[in-house]
Amino acid sequence: MSGAPVVVVGAGPVGLTAALLMARRGLSVLVLERQPAPYARPRAVHLDDEALRALADAGVAEAFLRASRPMSGLRLLDGRLRTLAEFRRSPSAGAHGWPQGSMFHQPDLEAALLAAVAAAPGIGLRTGVEVVGLARDGGVTVRPSGGGEPSDLPAAAVLGCDGANSTVRGLIGAAMTDLGRPDRWLVADLRSAAPLPVWNGVHQVCDPHRPATFMPVAGDRYRWEFRLRPGESREALAEALPALLAPAGADGAEVVRVAEYVYRAQVADRWRAGRVLLAGDAAHLTPPFIGQGLGLGLRDVHQLAWKLAAVLTGAADDRLLDTHQAERAPHARALVRLALLVGRLMTGGGVGGAVLRRALLAAVGRVPAVAAFATDSRTPPLRPGPLVVRRGRAGRRLAGTLLPRAPVAAGGRRCPVDDVLGHGAARLRLLAPGRVAVRPAGGAEVAVADVDGVLTAWLRGARATTVVVRPDRIVASAR
Numbered sequence: 226m227s228g229a230p231v232v233v234v235g236a237g238p239v240g241l242t243a244a245l246l247m248a249r250r251g252l253s254v255l256v257l258e259r260q261p262a263p264y265a266r267p268r269a270v271h272l273d274d275e276a277l278r279a280l281a282d283a284g285v286a287e288a289f290l291r292a293s294r295p296m297s298g299l300r301l302l303d304g305r306l307r308t309l310a311e312f313r314r315s316p317s318a319g320a321h322g323w324p325q326g327s328m329f330h331q332p333d334l335e336a337a338l339l340a341a342v343a344a345a346p347g348i349g350l351r352t353g354v355e356v357v358g359l360a361r362d363g364g365v366t367v368r369p370s371g372g373g374e375p376s377d378l379p380a381a382a383v384l385g386c387d388g389a390n391s392t393v394r395g396l397i398g399a400a401m402t403d404l405g406r407p408d409r410w411l412v413a414d415l416r417s418a419a420p421l422p423v424w425n426g427v428h429q430v431c432d433p434h435r436p437a438t439f440m441p442v443a444g445d446r447y448r449w450e451f452r453l454r455p456g457e458s459r460e461a462l463a464e465a466l467p468a469l470l471a472p473a474g475a476d477g478a479e480v481v482r483v484a485e486y487v488y489r490a491q492v493a494d495r496w497r498a499g500r501v502l503l504a505g506d507a508a509h510l511t512p513p514f515i516g517q518g519l520g521l522g523l524r525d526v527h528q529l530a531w532k533l534a535a536v537l538t539g540a541a542d543d544r545l546l547d548t549h550q551a552e553r554a555p556h557a558r559a560l561v562r563l564a565l566l567v568g569r570l571m572t573g574g575g576v577g578g579a580v581l582r583r584a585l586l587a588a589v590g591r592v593p594a595v596a597a598f599a600t601d602s603r604t605p606p607l608r609p610g611p612l613v614v615r616r617g618r619a620g621r622r623l624a625g626t627l628l629p630r631a632p633v634a635a636g637g638r639r640c641p642v643d644d645v646l647g648h649g650a651a652r653l654r655l656l657a658p659g660r661v662a663v664r665p666a667g668g669a670e671v672a673v674a675d676v677d678g679v680l681t682a683w684l685r686g687a688r689a690t691t692v693v694v695r696p697d698r699i700v701a702s703a704r
């Protein structure tokens with residue numbers, strides 16, 4: 226490995242998490258951010274417990290949980306705010322020991338990530354620096370501008386985490402492919418000292434005349450979103466806000482921000498050129514209807530950080546990086562399509578739509594990937610490939626899915642199984658009900674007590690006795 230750092234372009238939550246994950250694996254990292262100061266606008270509001278695994282690996286799960294609020298699920302409502310369907314999330318502990326869904330104020334997460342970055346050895350952060358050019362020459366040379374004295378920066382690799390309007394994406398000649406039509410929405414952030422009379426989850430109003438979303442965020446914060454009609458101006462809708470907020474009892478709340486967003490459903494056609502790679506919104510954009518935008522980006526970098534570390538330390542060759550797009554793009558496309566489906570349930574139907582929607586919901590609920598997401602908040606498994614071997618009955622059930630972050634006891638200490646797995650790959654073997662042997666890569670096998678029986682039930686449910694998990698806790702193979 227050369228002495229050059231990995232350059233992460235973009236200091237949003239995905240870029241900062243990538244930096245922390247790579248620094249934990251011994252890489253030196255330089256984060257370049259075009260904004261001179263943290264961008265204080267809240268965008269993402271929701272994270273599921275699968276994506277939280279990435280923040281945990283980056284060392285910021287505790288800070289995130291302190292600043293966030295468990296949520297209870299997703300409700301589809303009709304135009305009169307009557308419940309059509311409800312998908313419950315456990316606000317206490319799901320399979321990973323955390324609430325299945327959490328709501329948060331994005332600037333709070335960014336503050337936690339920036340504090341962790343400041344405390345981490347091996348990460349530099351330069352703000353007010355825009356990347357204007359990249360040259361690929363064995364490693365990569367990054368041309369910054371706006372950082373005072375312009376000078377080229379050698380990089381071992383570059384990660385474009387620079388958002389929807391990614392410069393890095395343009396510089397590698399990648400383009401976005403549309404999976405659905407863009408839609409204009411008005412987003413209103415509210416604060417209310419007195420709690421508003423709404424359920425502790427996300428509400429999707431399935432009203433073709435005025436599809437809307439509303440939810441409590443964290444603390445005294447709430448968010449409302451309304452689809453703009455063709456030709457309708459943001460100003461006209463903003464003026465109508467008090468009337469639109471009244472049915473849910475929110476018209477007395479303080480509106481602290483109103484912004485127009487175009488919701489896009491897009492995935493990049495190319496995620497990598499040599500050692501320049503895309504992640505997060507630079508690689509995919511999703512409508513927010515299932516709250517998966519940030520989660521997709523965190524999964525990208527959780528899965529990429531160990532691959533990049535393996536390549537840059539010489540443990541693997543560059544072909545490992547081919548698996549980035551091969552694994553992540555189908556997963557991103559599946560979730561973007563699911564978000565589009567919920568969007569269609571919200572906007573389609575017209576008169577008699579509620580009856581149609583109930584029928585459609587029942588039908589789509591029988592699709593396994595939809596049912597797993599709707600009832601258990603699980604995202605689709607990674608597709609088979611060089612790092613996911615779906616062989617045999619157990620392999621077909623478990624490979625590509627996430628290992629539960631089960632509580633175990635080892636040497637009198639109770640901890641999540643992740644703490645025993647270490648940062649590399651590992652093998653888990655069921656010794657007897659309630660007893661599992663864990664062998665971290667390069668380490669000795671240790672027997673742990675599966676204190677709540679979570680691992681035993683998970684393995685037995687798939688008729689598996691042994692699984693190999695990757696450093697990102699995704700099951701590589703099972704038998």
Ligand SMILES: O=C(O)CCc1cccc(O)c1
Nearest residue numbers: 271299326427513514515516
């Ligand atoms: O599926 C879930 O549990 C979360 C759904 C969600 C979260 C945040 C925004 C949103 O529109 C939907």
